[in-house]
Amino acid sequence: MLTPAQQYEQLVLQEDKIVFGIQTCEHCVTLLLDNLYQAGEPRSQQTYNEILTIVLEVEQRLRREWMNIKIQKALLANQMKKKEEV
Numbered sequence: 001m002l003t004p005a006q007q008y009e010q011l012v013l014q015e016d017k018i019v020f021g022i023q024t025c026e027h028c029v030t031l032l033l034d035n036l037y038q039a040g041e042p043r044s045q046q047t048y049n050e051i052l053t054i055v056l057e058v059e060q061r062l063r064r065e066w067m068n069i070k071i072q073k074a075l076l077a078n079q080m081k082k083k084e085e086v
Contacts, residue, residue: 004079011073018066025059 002010013019036048 004076004083008073008076008080011069011076015066015069017072018062018069021062022059025055026061028045028055029059 032048032055036042036044
């Protein structure tokens, strides 16, 4: 069984991957909107809308995962603090 510190370290690694995913989604949104601005094609608006919606859904899922990791990290940090006090 992993110690709280080891569990915390694993969460930090997971958090790094999730944050990178969120940043990637944000970058994709920026690129797509910039591309739409440059092209100015109203005919492709529906396609852009569908793609952006999917990217935003992925970003929201990642943000929920990130929040769960933050909660787990806070609880583990509390456990580690209590062990130090003993």
